[in-house]
Amino acid sequence: MHMANKKIIDYINNGLKGGYKIGALKKALLQGGWPEHEVNQAMQAVHRRLPKPQKRKGLMPKIRLGGSRKLKKSLPRKDSRSKAGAKKQIAVKVGPVKLKAPKPIIIKTKIKPKDTKPKKEKPVLHKTKSSKAKTSIHAKHFEGKVKPSGQHQARHPVRQPKPMKREFVKTGIKGLDSLLEKGIPKNKAILLAGGTGSGKTIMGLQMLINAARQGKKCLYMSFEESTDNLRQHMEDFGWKPKELEAKGDLLLKRFSIFDISRSLDALMAKSEGELLIEAKPIILPDGFKPDFIVVDSLTAIASAFRGRETYRSYIEHMFRYFEGLGVTSFMITETDQVPTKYSPTGVEEFLADGVIVLYNIRKGDIRENAIEILKMRGAKHIKKLVAMQVVSDIGIEVYPEQEVFGGIK
Numbered sequence: 345m346h347m348a349n350k351k352i353i354d355y356i357n358n359g360l361k362g363g364y365k366i367g368a369l370k371k372a373l374l375q376g377g378w379p380e381h382e383v384n385q386a387m388q389a390v391h392r393r394l395p396k397p398q399k400r401k402g403l404m405p406k407i408r409l410g411g412s413r414k415l416k417k418s419l420p421r422k423d424s425r426s427k428a429g430a431k432k433q434i435a436v437k438v439g440p441v442k443l444k445a446p447k448p449i450i451i452k453t454k455i456k457p458k459d460t461k462p463k464k465e466k467p468v469l470h471k472t473k474s475s476k477a478k479t480s481i482h483a484k485h486f487e488g489k490v491k492p493s494g495q496h497q498a499r500h501p502v503r504q505p506k507p508m509k510r511e512f513v514k515t516g517i518k519g520l521d522s523l524l525e526k527g528i529p530k531n532k533a534i535l536l537a538g539g540t541g542s543g544k545t546i547m548g549l550q551m552l553i554n555a556a557r558q559g560k561k562c563l564y565m566s567f568e569e570s571t572d573n574l575r576q577h578m579e580d581f582g583w584k585p586k587e588l589e590a591k592g593d594l595l596l597k598r599f600s601i602f603d604i605s606r607s608l609d610a611l612m613a614k615s616e617g618e619l620l621i622e623a624k625p626i627i628l629p630d631g632f633k634p635d636f637i638v639v640d641s642l643t644a645i646a647s648a649f650r651g652r653e654t655y656r657s658y659i660e661h662m663f664r665y666f667e668g669l670g671v672t673s674f675m676i677t678e679t680d681q682v683p684t685k686y687s688p689t690g691v692e693e694f695l696a697d698g699v700i701v702l703y704n705i706r707k708g709d710i711r712e713n714a715i716e717i718l719k720m721r722g723a724k725h726i727k728k729l730v731a732m733q734v735v736s737d738i739g740i741e742v743y744p745e746q747e748v749f750g751g752i753k
Contacts, residue, residue: 349378349382349385349386349667350667350668351531351670352373352378352382352383352386353386353389353390355369355373356369356373356386356387356390357390359372360390366387370383370387376509376510377509377510377722378510378722379721379722382722510529510530510722511529511530511531512524512526512527512528512529512530512723513527513528513529513530513555513672514527514528514554515527515528515550515551515554516550516551516553516554516555516557517547517550517551517554517739517740517741517742518738518741518742519730519732519741519742519743519744520715520740520742522726522742522744523717523725523726523730523742523744524717524720524723524724524725524726525723525724525725526723526724527723528672528698528720528723529697529698529720529721529722529723530672531667531670531671531672532667532672532673532696532697532698532721532722533663533666533667533673533674533675533695533696533697533698534672534673534674534675534696534697534698534699534700534720535642535674535675535676535677535686535687535692535693535696535698535699535700536548536674536675536676536677536700536702537676537677537679537683537686537687537693537699537700537701537702538678538679538683538701538702538703538704539678539679539680539681539683539702539703539704540678540681540704541704541711542681542702542703542704542713543702543713543732543734543740544640544641544676544678544702545569545574545577545640545676546577546581546734546739546740547702547740548564548638548640548674548676549564549574549577549578549583549638550581550583550739550740551636551638551674552564552594552636552638553578553583553585553588553594555635555636556588556593556594557588557593559593560593560635560636561592561593561595561632561633561634561635561636562588562593562594562595562634562635562636562637562638563595563597563628563629563632563634563636563637563638564594564595564596564597564637564638564640565597565599565626565637565638565639565640566596566597566598566599566640567598567599567600567601567639567640567641567644567645568640568641568644569598569640570598571596571597571598574596575596580736581736581737581738581739582737583739592632595629595632595634597629599626601644601645601647601648603626603627604626604645604648604658605648607624607625607626607627607658608625608648608649608654608658610624624665625658625661625662625665626662626665633669634669634671635670635671635672636671636672636673636674637666637671637672637673637674638673638674638676639673639674639675639676640676641675641676641677641678642659642675642676642677642687642688642692643676643677643678643688645658645659646688646689652689655688655689656689656691659691659692659695660695663695663696675692675696677692679701681703681704681706682703683701686699686701686718693719696719697719697720697721697722698717698719698720698721698723699717699718699719699720700715700716700717700718701715701716701717701718702714702715702732703715703716703729703748705748712731712748713731713732713733713734714729714730714731714732714748715729715730715732715742716728716729716730726744728747729747729748729749730742730743730744730745730746730747730748731743731746731747731748
């Protein structure tokens, strides 16, 4: 089940504090392009957190009446010269105390009962001496100005909240952004799935390089290759990673499977109530708050778990943790060359918001690379298999006009 978006929940809470109606907030979110199921999940989460209304113990306030004292209320007397004179006062008994009922006030109004069906206004007719009906000039004067009954204009217009538009990010890879109408949804988790030699690691590194050049904080989390090897890959394409590392916009870090085990123990202790502090699925470097993260790979993380359910619970925590940080994450997964599932257990592709599949297609005695956007929740994209190539001194290039038909072996 996809978790409720924290950004939508914050938007709804702020809107409710600002006096907006819940229906208007939902309409604004849908106009902004947010998926309806995410909006409904967020509204259910907000509804569960709202305080329950307290029950009223009584409708009437208690009145203390002491002994047999009489409560008198002076009523305005009419002038003695008035013909009607003063009316007799009526005594009302409340227990042992007598209360004098005030004189009823009658307010005459000209409010007519609302008609269930609007009636057509008829012109006023006046009978002459010859008993012939003629249309009154007053009817012509007010013609078209009389409003049918049942229609009322609102004195105060209802405030409508501004729709919260979704933000998108570009990968910076030539041809890949052309397959997406607006880009990849920001702060979402995307799977990069593919077989051996399909270009997953190069694509992950290239995405981070392009984002770091724009001043974004980027973190590459490697569970297999060393940082020296990753840095050498980037140097081979002329990307100059050391300059971005010196600025503090790019960080290459190798993580150990033992780091996952320690985080898992903390999560288990938290779920059993033995740990009071908040447990994190993974410990990020101190003082570095990333905007983009590449995890290489989920397949390596899955090898640290014995049971499938334990791994699934951990991955759910990781997806939720990255989303809470406001991070756009790319998770690399190892698949077959012709995959039937795109993640170690098949669960990750349902938790992720997008799935990009890289192929290494065999045609005769050679292999060609291809790419496909299998899924991208909340973003329109072209659904077709197109050619892709790893170009020296540049990196990955995608050719949207060059479709690949068959030949997948």
